[in-house]
Amino acid sequence: MKVEVLKNILMELGVECARIIEEKVDLQFLALKNLYKNLGDDELFIKLVIANSIVSYQLSAKGEQWWLEFSNYFSRNYPKTTILRSYSEFLPKSKTNKRLIPSKLNRLERLEPFLMNLTLENFEGYYNNMLKFRNDLVRVMRAKEDAKTIVFAVKMFGYASRIVFKNFVPYPIEIPIPKDFRIENYTKRFTSENPVKFWERISKDVGIPPLHIDSILWPVLGGEEEVKKRLKEHCEKAELVLRLSSL
Numbered sequence: 001m002k003v004e005v006l007k008n009i010l011m012e013l014g015v016e017c018a019r020i021i022e023e024k025v026d027l028q029f030l031a032l033k034n035l036y037k038n039l040g041d042d043e044l045f046i047k048l049v050i051a052n053s054i055v056s057y058q059l060s061a062k063g064e065q066w067w068l069e070f071s072n073y074f075s076r077n078y079p080k081t082t083i084l085r086s087y088s089e090f091l092p093k094s095k096t097n098k099r100l101i102p103s104k105l106n107r108l109e110r111l112e113p114f115l116m117n118l119t120l121e122n123f124e125g126y127y128n129n130m131l132k133f134r135n136d137l138v139r140v141m142r143a144k145e146d147a148k149t150i151v152f153a154v155k156m157f158g159y160a161s162r163i164v165f166k167n168f169v170p171y172p173i174e175i176p177i178p179k180d181f182r183i184e185n186y187t188k189r190f191t192s193e194n195p196v197k198f199w200e201r202i203s204k205d206v207g208i209p210p211l212h213i214d215s216i217l218w219p220v221l222g223g224e225e226e227v228k229k230r231l232k233e234h235c236e237k238a239e240l241v242l243r244l245s246s247l
């Protein structure tokens with residue numbers, strides 16, 4: 001059965017392979033590393049990554065292109081005042097995130113007071129307790145626990161913290177997969193069940209947290225040649241990952 005093949009491949013890949021894909025293959029991680037190097041401000045870097053995740057929906061291009069645009073923009077335009085002000089200049093000029101700008105700015109207005117009170121030390125605490133980070137974000141944003149932008153913000157916060165604190169903390173098993181277009185469509189190949197529920201079960205069966213399953217699937221499902229090239233270069237189990245994408 002197809003679901004059994006999926007589970008067997010995921011078990012063979014494990015969190016170790018997810019980590020390689022995150023750090024060496026996912027173009028979003030590379031975009032973050034580029035911004036980190038150019039910005040030279042650890043605390044602001046993490047805040048920008050969280051803010052950017054919160055407005056990462058209804059994109060006008062692939063997610064990879066949006067994160068590259070974000071990285072290039074803030075590498076050249078250091079936020080001089082508030083994050084909200086910076087985005088009210090950035091979003092109207094963006095080529096890859098053009099829709100629903102007023103709603104996205106409203107979300108940042110809600111987020112900014114929370115971010116303003118956080119130091120690098122607080123972020124280190126949150127990195128070691130990403131469930132608390134998710135729960136605090138849910139409260140501040142008045143969102144659902146499994147809302148796409150919330151769980152996605154945890155994923156990107158994990159990437160940013162890994163770059164800043166230079167250690168790997170696995171994502172908590174309790175945090176669901178971000179239900180975007182790619183994941184929703186891929187899930188339909190296996191079930192008509194709610195994708196969040198489906199991946200929650202698969203995650204428990206194979207012992208890989210849903211956010212790491214997302215990291216294995218999401219880059220390769222985007223169909224970018226650069227991703228396939230990097231996968232073959234860095235991951236010795238590349239063929240298994242490609243098999244997953246064609247199930």
Ligand SMILES: Nc1nc2[nH]c(O)nc2c(=O)[nH]1
Nearest residue numbers: 056063178179180183214218
């Ligand atoms: N499930 C995911 N959705 C995403 N959207 C976006 O811009 N990046 C991602 C991602 O990594 N996973």
